[in-house]
Amino acid sequence: MKKIQNVTIKGTKDGLTLHLDDTCSYEDLKKELDRKLSNSTRVNDDQQLLSVKVKAGNRYLSDEQQEELKELIRQKRNLIVEDLETNVMTKAEAERMIQESEIVTVARVIRSxxxxxxxxxxxxxxxxxxxxxxxATGNIFIMGALKGIAHAGCEGNADAVIAASMMKPSQLRIxxxxxRAPDQPQDDENRIMECAYISDNQQxxxxxxxVLMKKRPNLTRFEGGR
Incomplete structure (x- = not known):
């Protein structure tokens, strides 16, 4: 009977990809990973640094276990961990992902x-x-006047946008x-609904x-009609 490999190493033009079996015990996985990488690095002793991608399949790895596997790989002479992928996430991570994809509607005035x-x-x-x-971690849409501060993509989303019926902010952040606010804002009666986004030159x-239809084509989540 053919023995199942807990770790499969495949070479690519960009480096190495490690496929980890998701049915064996974590301890058995570590032992085999260490053994195979040790043999591999001895063969490649004189080679330049290699980028490593780790694919853990349907195995859940805690933050501590992920760091432990990364450190095991880093200890090898010429290996650098580029990415570690797993198909499994915690309930909290799933709930966070759902939250980030939702639009939260609030009807109120945000005062000083x-x-x-x-x-x-x-x-x-x-x-x-x-x-x-x-x-907001995502986009900000204001059906009213923006005269204070708006900060969209506040946790690292550079594709976020800000839109307002009247754009007179004291500060915009994405x-x-x-x-900052323009030195000479246009007259209110001439204002139309405007948007703000980060351009290609990071401004x-x-x-x-x-313009959002062209600048952010993935902004619309639903398409109606024919």
Missing amino acids: GQVLEIVGDLLLIGDVNPGGTVK NDCIN IVVDRLQ
């Missing part, structure tokens, strides 16, 4: 000194007054980019709402 912070996209029906702040740009 108040901070509204949500996970996912924010649809605010109301104004953000000077001194007020709205923050990811880690910041754009926040304020433009007509219509």
